[in-house]
Amino acid sequence: MARPVTNAAFEALLKAAGYGNAHAAFARQLNHAGRGHGTWRYDAASVYWWLRGRRPAEHVQATMTDVIGRKLGRPVAAAELGFTIAQVPATISYPTSAGHAFGAAEQLWAMLAKQLTPASSETFQSDVALQAALAWRYDLPDETVSRSRRQPVTAGDIQSLYALADHFTNLDRRHGGGSPRARALMADFLVRQLAPMLHGTYTDAVGRELMRAAATLSGQFAFMSYDAGDHRIAQHHLTIALRLAKAADDRLYGAHLLANLATQAVYLGHAQEATRLAEAAIDGAGRVPAGVRARLYTTAASAYGRLGEGRACQSALAKAERALDRATPDAGPRWVNYFSPAHFAGTALKCLSDLHLYRRALRHAPDAITLAGQNARTRALHTALIATTHARAGDIDTACGWGRELARHVADVHSARVNHRVRELTAALTPHQAMPQVNELLLALAATPPPE
Template structure:
């Protein structure tokens, strides 16, 4: 006696694609499409059990979606096949292969497109981050990334991805990552446009550039999630981006992504692991351009400063400053152009403030605010930090001055990190509430702001 069908979505897809009860025909097509993964021997019995609750591996599901897409002449998402569990989760584990990274990315983007407005803060898994660092650094390079699929990917397609990544990066700098709408637009673009490209047809050279461009997009979305306080989603995307950068054979961008993982770890208080991640990024970058070295050593300094390791922090700051002095604008990768002496100064200010060296910290204040309006979030972060450092040093008049300056930068910025720094500032000022100007500033800072 046949068991009842439990996966109605898969059954409907079979009928829509013209397979109906021709399960053996579908299995043959699936075997043919999956030859890039090796020899598959699925048959009508396999389809029978898939209809009744069994879940094939993620890369098999992805190939099924390609098979249906060719028959239906439209993109088909894996989520349309009905194999997803009710509460699907995507781990932050480093994918074993480029193909696995594509499968994981597609699954994650589809989930995000459905539930982005309620992205939880989640947790940061230091163990997964460290394992990802080791795999990225020491796993063998991908020998082959070329693929044969339904859609031909061209160099022009990839250039459009870089242009969009830059657009989203500018939005993030101007307004912060706290806007669910911006992240929703980006996730929808990844699902509808980028995922089909990753499943398309491309040569080795085009494929590696496609992996690099996709890593850039995923890395940017990760940073927006981090700024919004959605730490699980941020780590998942950073890990996927790191694996795609590996497939692209782009060590410099991989090191940058690893440094972003370290930055997230610092923010969440995982200081020892953050230092390990930063040092792994420095080691993995090899003979990097000075601008990249400056960024990586600045991240290491941030980890050591937060951990209270003064000598290591000062050494990293010195190396970063030396690298800035040697920077040649002609050799800076496009993704590293954002990093400026002002970004270094802001980190130095934070490091020395963490080490309870306010006088040394405040020497960096003038450079830390030498930012354009295109860096509204960073300007807000640095201004709040200057005010907080003055407050901790007991210079209340200067703290209030910079606190009022901060208020000018807040209306257009939505950032959990900015909100967190405002709370640090109000905590530092609470002891001086009896001072009229402090009390007035506290009332202003406690008012609702768009960051929440």
């Protein structure tokens, strides 16, 4: 049964312009008029959803006014289209189908492309996260994800999506996810390029790969939002990406996304829920390559460490370290190649520090900073953590040395997580601020300008 029209103003304009029963013709004219923005692939299905409440991005609306205005012979204002300002849904939910995931994603992307909201409060809907984990793990797989619309999607189109995902990942690692401009640029790409592809024509095999690419891009946007401190947007995207990974039949990437949800839960103080999410990721992944196993058990260790469960934490660290020793390049999915001994060492340092085992934690410090040069954010995170751990262990002089190193890195990274680590170091050093080197460092960190 067709859904009722909710945007009567847009329907009236289409009828007045002669497109009332020619939605496909309107979509073709829109694609042609918008070719300066890239390759648009809107079709009659796109018009169907616009009439029923979906809101296209502002630049798409501007092109709509041009197309309709030419037919009517008069200027058409954007307000006449009847699209209301989109809001991020207050309640996060795991999409019941791949199609619902498309709709939820497109709604978010259209809003974020031009009107990124201020960073949300540190909220995490743990019950929703656990429900999503259960649905991802136990719901029946999608029998098919093939679609038949006007615009065909090819394997070459999908490879271009992966190339752009790599580009945004590199930007994130070099500069942090906190730049609103970078996230707005990515959201604009998602709504203009990826959303029309999801509504295109593809076989089941191509569709599975398209779902995997869409999950990758949505997961990357989620991680950038998490790093920026916009936790509601991050959880929305992780939940959507989890459903897309389910549609792709990619349990390894789904487990990775679930582990990212656990990481977000740890950061926001939901350690108990984080342990459940991490264990669900391990269980749902099944038999996995060594690199993936190392990544998943490292996340579980982080959750147990934050919870204060020392035995479980150290057991997970041992399993992760053994797996990492067996990991070989190109033996797992491409996305796991980021996880290096330095990432494991940084998490091990944090886990053991959470357990107040500061000296044992600092044994991992040398490995934690052996990072590739372009990974500026992780270098800043680990440097701050090493400095704070030295301070908590009572070694103030060494803490200040690492703090001075941090001050050289922090100005280049726009990251709420890095800022949080700086505040942790400041809190650990403040009781010693009578010491000249501590006072000098605190002043230097306070004066560090945020990146643009």
